[in-house]
Amino acid sequence: MNAAGTSTETLLARPQRADARRNYEKVLAAAREAFAEGGESTSLEEIARRAGVGIGTLYRHFPNRQALLEAVYVNEVEGICRSAAEFDGGDPWESLNGWLERLMAYIGTKQALAAELQHYLDKDAALFQDCRASLFAAGEPLLGRAQDAGVVRPDVDLSEVMHMVIGIAKIPATDPSQTEHILRIALDGLRYRADT
Amino acid sequence: MNAAGTSTETLLARPQRADARRNYEKVLAAAREAFAEGGESTSLEEIARRAGVGIGTLYRHFPNRQALLEAVYVNEVEGICRSAAEFDGGDPWESLNGWLERLMAYIGTKQALAAELQHYLDKDAALFQDCRASLFAAGEPLLGRAQDAGVVRPDVDLSEVMHMVIGIAKIPATDPSQTEHILRIALDGLRYRADT
DNA sequence: TACTATACGGAGGCACCCTCCGTTTGTCAA
């Protein structure tokens, strides 16, 4: 997540003292684990308990629930960005499609991550900017290549594409194959067509 | 919305005594007003206060927050269904498009309504079934006509189309014109195309 | 009017978010 030049370390500046740094990591790990298992609604008290720290300690490191969620999901976003590299060769349409499908599958089960991402795309806090920059650095080449090849309509930008995909990913999935079908339909709308 | 499992009339049956019926309406009106003004997060205590009833009274009529939200939004859904009638003539593609655009504009500012709708589309509680049936009765002719005319791909159903549109409507709108552009792209994916 | 089923209302239980502040501990200079 260092597309903007400033390192993540600066933005997330760790606490100084050794025990503080240790506790920071423990809380983050417990949160990641708890959100994965029990859903994003796990209480902060529960997370503090899992981490073996007091609730006060949790709150010194993460001033509120939102901050903790964001810290957890910065990693996830990094994963999404990295996965773009796997699609940098081959057919432009298939590459873009592949990444977006991966993106959706990745998000699918994590409603909270999806909600965060939607905010990243517009909000302007420093951490958001950084995530946004990374996502764009990852996705823009794929989209640009597809547009240059003339297989994707030229009047869309990555922000729109990602909003669309994330919006679909957030559909409460009773049947994952249906959600995937909806994505295919929407992505079909991206294709360049000479007529009309 | 209990599992008593009887008819819809029973489920929507108003309280018997005059004061009860009066209070039911007062709470519903206060809730509608409060959700419209202050966002869907208004507390139930606040709504009871506005309605001039005790919190206990509110809870007898609406067993939980969700039930109150749903009761408020049944009206809104009816409005959406009615608007389908305006599009029953003319070009099939434009008709479907028009209704879906109307649907999205209608939902746009009401995130809570959108969330409810997404559930209506799948859940199977009696009231949901009812809303779902109304929405389908309204939208299915429009979609069917467009498919029969060969302008919409035959492998989509109304459930998918509505999930897609609502998913896009839920995108946090920093710029409404962008959201509308995204909708146009996605709807473009619905068009029938002979090639590939 | 008197009686009863129905409905009212708000105190209070519970869970959660977050703050405050007395206590503990890592760090570093002497």
Added chain:
DNA sequence: TTGACAAACGGAGGGTGCCTCCGTATAGTA
């Protein structure tokens, strides 16, 4: 190694919100 202190800890408790319980009030009826 030790002493001093800034830094960090931790949990009691304040505030709020959802919802329940039950004593009180009242509409409807004979």
